[in-house]
Amino acid sequence: MNGLSANVVFEAGFFSSSPVHVALVAGGMVAVMSGVVGVFTVVRGQSFAGHAFSDMDTTGGSAAFLLGVGTLWGFLAVAVAAAGAMELLGVERRRGRDVATGVVLGAALGVAALLLFWDTTVSSTTGATTTILFGSLFTISGATVPATVAFSLAILAAASVSYRPLLFSSLSAEMARVRGVPVRLVGAGFLLMLALAVALSAITVGAILSTALLIGPAATALRLTRRPAAAMGAAAGIGLLGVWSGILVAYDSAQWPGHHGWPASFCVVAVIFVLYLVADLQGWTRAKRTATGQDRMARGG
Amino acid sequence: MGPAEASGNLVSLDGISVWLSGHEVLRDVSFSVRPGEFTGLIGSNGAGKTTILRVILGLQEPTAGRVLVKGKAGARHNRSVGYVPQKVLIDPDLPLRARDVVGLGLDGHRFGLSTSSGVRRRRIEEMLGAVDAAGFADSRMGNLSGGEQQRVLIAHALIGQPELLLLDEPLANLDIASGHEIVELMRRVATEHHVAVLLSAHDMNPLLPAMERVVYVAAGRAASGTVDEVVRSEVLSELYGHPVTVLRVEGRILVVAGSHDQTEILASAPHWLERT
Amino acid sequence: MFAGFMTNAWIVGSIAAVVAGVVGFFVVVRGSAFVAHALPQSAFTGAAGASLLGISTVFGMGTFALASALGIAWLGKRGRHDVVTALTLVMLLGTGELFLSYKTEYAQAIYSLLFGEVLGVSANEVLPSAVVAGVAIVAVALMYRPLMLTSVLPDMGEARGVRSHRMEMLFLVVVALATTAAVPVVGALLMFSLMIGPPAASRCFTDSPLAAIALSVALALVTVWASLAIAYERNWPVGFLVGTIGAALYVIGRLWAAWRQAHTVRPGSVGLAPETAPAH
Incomplete structure (x- = not known):
């Protein structure tokens, strides 16, 4: 690739900008971690819980604002409390679980409403809502990068240690129970891991991106391969691709003449959504093609 | 006199083959069910029994062959066929009584406001009685035992006055005593309401007292006839x-x-x- | 608390409670809590888009809510429902953020879209809400039986000619309508709480579906009225009160159901207990 075409793709200053570096590193790390945890989440049908945790972090964030402690502590406290409440209320049935998730989420958001109300009246930090909801890749402070990386690696380590029982109990709870896997404990452990993973990604990249990175790449990867390990690798790759190309588009869009810079979260979400649509439509047309192929085969034979 | 009466068959399958995701699930299956007849659809798990039932219901398009229900092709949503699927999971949290489930069998497919008339209530009551479910008519469906749920689902399928009732493995999750009760109930209902029954099972023994004809399915192929005609070493070896x-x-x-x-x-x- | 400026809040709050009680019953029965959470948030994108284009907020919201409902139904044909809902939701919020980036000074508006501005409802918001809510309730009444059939016995419904997929789409449209009716005044989160808490609690107190719907409406009304009264007296946000009262009702319902289960032994049970759905 020669210098000219590189300049067309990467607007001036992309590689020398330090917010971009931080965004690429922290966002990329979170994408890889979310991709791996996301495959379990999608296979277990817990997308709603995954998203609910990110919304509930609004509660933690606003509580931290109010108490004047670090946001991270608010997020972590809410993650642990919410995972516990869901586990207590959430029965083993999928429908019951969705309702339990919804009830906990509704209560947590209600509390967030109160805390934000106090935030806005007491300390007039009106921007709190938007910051917590959307986050911004370009405003991540460089100091949080080591913590983000360390935390992501810890979650990845936990996921790889519990890989087998987790997968087994996700695919067939009955069979896993028969084989002596403590299914309920594994489920509770996963819920806690999910809550922490989401808290970490929500504080780094915002609530929207946290859900997008958790579900999108994993769902896309599971369309491409059914093997869990391969799906995790693919999901991490797709997440990275989404975050990095999203950052690039967002950065470039601010430099285009007459253009207003697009929010990085929007760009990343759009890339991830489009990738899912492509995998979805490709799978769909392939299914149609093989169906008609079988038709012909059956009629000919 | 329509073509159905002319041929004397309620349902006939003619050379049905079904391919599902690259596998031939059914190959050249042909058999017919006559009005009022009790037929057992016998085969091990994965032999293709459920696919046969789905073809009759019009839920599965056959890759080749023809299925006629009452002499007509395109059986989809034919009201003369009632169906009780194998796995019915009813959430115990669901506020739905046994009588509500039977009521859904009567007019659950209709849009519009329900007319909660005395006639409707009487028919539901009668049907609950016919399947010996009157005792738990007001109990929550999700709290009933497997055998009780099975009775209610049969009433749900019967109240639409079908001429053919398809039951997919109704005995699979029942203990032996409840299984016998269900078979006995089906035999009685088939005679009293003049309904043909096609009941799938992996073990034919509980059905022997009731079964008039058998369709034996193995490896996607089927043989049909009376038990004595079909369940013979030569025929099954061939199959x-x-x-x-x-x-x-x-x-x-x-x-x-x-x-x-x-x-x-x-x-x-x-x-x-x-x-x- | 019944002062002039509160009258509209009482009316609109009651409308939201009735429509949430009815639609929420099916949300809970069908296990569609996630969709009930996602569709109200389209309000946010719709409102942001509408203010950008200078068109009516309700129109913008309705458009986005309907488009999301149809999108989820269409994508849900082939993909996992919860996955598709999550992706549609983030795409909606991302688009909302894009719209917002063209506007500044919007934080307060976001707060009220999410958490509602019940106490400041203007008179000309009442009629559109009532009309759209009425349409949603009539739609549920007309599709009650096939919707119930496909919700509890999808295979038997298909065999009878009720297409589960078509019912799912119709139902999502109804949720979108309910959302459009209520969210501009009560907020996305409050609408979600109302569609989950009271209906989930009502299931624990009665075995009859129609009684459960009636109870669900009654509990939703009580929730809204109590919240409005306390909000007026103590000046707390309505969203907080609705969220916590809804959750409290659910917990009470669960406790009551557990107590009832422990104190009634039904005689004459035959056969094995029905299998519960495996948790995947």
Whole structure:
């Protein structure tokens, strides 16, 4: 690739900008971690819980604002409390679980409403809502990068240690129970891991991106391969691709003449959504093609 | 007199083949069900029983062949066929009583406001009585036992006044006593309401007292006729594509792999055969 | 608390409670809590888009809510429902953020879209809400039986000619309508709480579906009225009160159901207990 075409793709200053570096590193790390945890989440049908945790972090964030402690502590406290409440209320049935998730989420958001109300009246930090909801890749402070990386690696380590029982109990709870896997404990452990993973990604990249990175790449990867390990690798790759190309588009869009810079979260979400649509439509047309192929085969034979 | 009456068949399958994701699930299956007849659809898990039922219901398009319900092609949503699927999971949290489930069988497919008339209530009451479910008509569906749920689902399917009732493995999750009760109930209902029954099962023995005809499915192919015509070593060996032996012991039928002489097996393994 | 400026809040709050009680019953029965959470948030994108284009907020919201409902139904044909809902939701919020980036000074508006501005409802918001809510309730009444059939016995419904997929789409449209009716005044989160808490609690107190719907409406009304009264007296946000009262009702319902289960032994049960759905 020669210098000219590189300049067309990467607007001036992309590689020398330090917010971009931080965004690429922290966002990329979170994408890889979310991709791996996301495959379990999608296979277990817990997308709603995954998203609910990110919304509930609004509660933690606003509580931290109010108490004047670090946001991270608010997020972590809410993650642990919410995972516990869901586990207590959430029965083993999928429908019951969705309702339990919804009830906990509704209560947590209600509390967030109160805390934000106090935030806005007491300390007039009106921007709190938007910051917590959307986050911004370009405003991540460089100091949080080591913590983000360390935390992501810890979650990845936990996921790889519990890989087998987790997968087994996700695919067939009955069979896993028969084989002596403590299914309920594994489920509770996963819920806690999910809550922490989401808290970490929500504080780094915002609530929207946290859900997008958790579900999108994993769902896309599971369309491409059914093997869990391969799906995790693919999901991490797709997440990275989404975050990095999203950052690039967002950065470039601010430099285009007459253009207003697009929010990085929007760009990343759009890339991830489009990738899912492509995998979805490709799978769909392939299914149609093989169906008609079988038709012909059956009629000919 | 329509074509159905002319041929005398309620349902006929003619050379049905079905391919599902690259596998041939059914190959050249042909059989027919006559009005009021009790037919057992017998085969091991994965033999293709459910696919056959779905083809009759019009939920599965056959890759080749033709299915006629009452002489007409395109059986989809034919009200003259009632269906009780194999796995019905009812959430115990669901506020729905047994009588509500039966009511949905009567007019659950209709849009518009329900007319909660006395006639409707009486018919539901009658049907609950017919399947011996009156005792738990007001209990929550999700709290009923497997056998009780099965009765309510049969009432749900029957109240639409079908001419054919398809039951997919109704005995699968029941203990032996409840299984016998369901078979007995089906036999009674079939006679009283003049409904043909096509009931799938992996074990034919509980059905022997009720079954008039059998459709035996193995490896996607089927043979049909009376039990004596079909459940014979020659016919089943042909169907499986490898030798099998049919044993009749004390009124029960056993199908075992390999070609054996019945007396030879009985002599070599009397201790376990007597107990089964 | 019944002062002039509160009258509209009482009326609109009651409308939201009735429509949430009815639609929420099916949300809970069908296990569609996630969709009930996602569709109200389209309000946010719709409102942001509408203010950008200078068109009516309700129109913008309705458009986005309907488009999301149809999108989820269409994508849900082939993909996992929860996955598709999550992706549609983030795409909606991302688009909302894009719209917002063209506007500044919007934080307060976001707060009220999410958490509602019940106490400041203007008179000309009442009629559109009532009309759209009425349409949603009539739609549920007309599709009650096939919707119930496909919700509890999808295979038997298909065999009878009720297409589960078509019912799912119709139902999502109804949720979108309910959302459009209520969210501009009560907020996305409050609408979600109302569609989950009271209906989930009502299931624990009665076995009859129609009684459960009636109870669900009654509990939703009580929730809204109590919240409005306390909000007026103590000046707390309505969203907080609705969220916590809804959750409290659910917990009470669960406790009551557990107590009832422990104190009634039904005689004459035959056969094995029905299998519960495996948790995947």
